Amino acid sequence: xxxRVALPLLFSVLVGASFLAERFSRExxxxxxQAIAEIVARARALLTATYPGSAREPALRxxxxxxxGCVKAVFTVDSDLSDALRVGSFGHPGERYKAWIRFSNSxxxxxxxxxxxxxxxxxxxxxxxxxxxxxxxxxxPHDLLFINFPAYFLADANDFLAFVRxxxxxxxxxxxxxxxxxGYNPFAWRLREAAIVYRNATREIASPLRTDYWSMTxxxxxxDHAIKYAxxxxxxxxxxxxxxxxxxxxxxxxxxxxxxAPGCMELFAQMxxxxxxxxxxxxxxxxxxxxxxxxxxxxxxxxxxxxxxRDEACENLSFNPDNAPALLxxxxxxxxxxxxxxxxxxxYRLGHNGAIATDPEKAWDHF
Numbered sequence: 399x400x401x402r403v404a405l406p407l408l409f410s411v412l413v414g415a416s417f418l419a420e421r422f423s424r425e426x427x428x429x430x431x432q433a434i435a436e437i438v439a440r441a442r443a444l445l446t447a448t449y450p451g452s453a454r455e456p457a458l459r460x461x462x463x464x465x466x467g468c469v470k471a472v473f474t475v476d477s478d479l480s481d482a483l484r485v486g487s488f489g490h491p492g493e494r495y496k497a498w499i500r501f502s503n504s505x506x507x508x509x510x511x512x513x514x515x516x517x518x519x520x521x522x523x524x525x526x527x528x529x530x531x532x533x534x535x536x537x538x539p540h541d542l543l544f545i546n547f548p549a550y551f552l553a554d555a556n557d558f559l560a561f562v563r564x565x566x567x568x569x570x571x572x573x574x575x576x577x578x579x580x581g582y583n584p585f586a587w588r589l590r591e592a593a594i595v596y597r598n599a600t601r602e603i604a605s606p607l608r609t610d611y612w613s614m615t616x617x618x619x620x621x622d623h624a625i626k627y628a629x630x631x632x633x634x635x636x637x638x639x640x641x642x643x644x645x646x647x648x649x650x651x652x653x654x655x656x657x658x659a660p661g662c663m664e665l666f667a668q669m670x671x672x673x674x675x676x677x678x679x680x681x682x683x684x685x686x687x688x689x690x691x692x693x694x695x696x697x698x699x700x701x702x703x704x705x706x707x708r709d710e711a712c713e714n715l716s717f718n719p720d721n722a723p724a725l726l727x728x729x730x731x732x733x734x735x736x737x738x739x740x741x742x743x744x745x746y747r748l749g750h751n752g753a754i755a756t757d758p759e760k761a762w763d764h765f
């Protein structure tokens with residue numbers, strides 16, 4: 399009888415000790431505005447140190463520095479879209495948009511594609527009809543940002559700040575470990591977050607066109623709802639496996655596939671149900687409770703992603719979750735960090751390189 403009572407009591411004590419140790423072993427949270435300001439300042443300082451004004455080396459993005467390539471595409475809203483999904487850019491069934499997709503590795507420093515890494519897909523919907531060279535619509539582009547994993551390893555702005563303070567933006571293992579294991583106290587270790595990074599970074603892909611992607615963060619969907627986005631290949635992976643020992647095998651795969659046949663992705667929305675979190679990007683929304691609902695199709699015609707001038711145009715193209723219609727605006731602390739962080743990164747990159755931001759529609763018409 400004593401053992402039955404002692405075990406639950408011991409468990410309660412351990413849980414309580416874990417909570418207290420975690421609470422007092424980590425820094426006190428800052429107001430979100432202060433946290434974001436410090437993140438941006440530290441990121442800008444890192445860019446300045448990495449790409450000083452006197453250096454001839456061009457500045458790269460503060461994240462997703464290595465692109466596999468930019469792909470010209472057309473997005474078509476499903477013609478049979480239900481009324482509940484007709485919001486913002488998806489408000490008119492059958493409507494077609496010019497689009498760009500930038501496929502990338504998530505690391506701060508470019509490296510061989512076989513290195514552990516998250517894989518990114520940044521989609522820019524241009525408010526223009528692909529059948530017309532002159533824009534018949536006037537809304538600004540709509541950016542959707544994806545990673546090939548459904549959850550982010552940082553919950554909110556203060557988690558983001560702790561990661562930056564640990565040096566995590568530098569992208570090396572030493573600084574990442576400093577964030578996940580900030581000391582000898584095991585109750586302060588961020589094991590769940592480390593597991594997310596490990597599962598994402600070790601997920602092997604054969605081609606940027608042959609994997610699933612998720613927005614990880616939520617967005618408004620009309621005045622009363624919220625969603626997360628997902629994108630999936632239209633067809634299953636086919637063809638021989640790429641030579642993964644090649645440092646740029648993902649670019650080689652992307653180039654080879656689009657030289658031979660058109661590509662295709664499907665775009666989905668996952669509606670928020672119940673108390674699914676809006677301000678904790680590290681928690682995945684259950685697809686059992688809220689299955690994916692298709693919004694439309696992204697078609698990529700035959701093309702040469704290595705065409706002269708395209709890589710330069712791609713590097714001068716910027717993406718930001720804030721580039722969205724008001725009814726589809728980004729939500730959550732991680733998105734609020736990314737808005738400011740990506741603005742600062744793009745401004746430094748273009749200024750350092752003496753470059754002019756690419757006009758996405760003119761580039762689409764040109765290539």
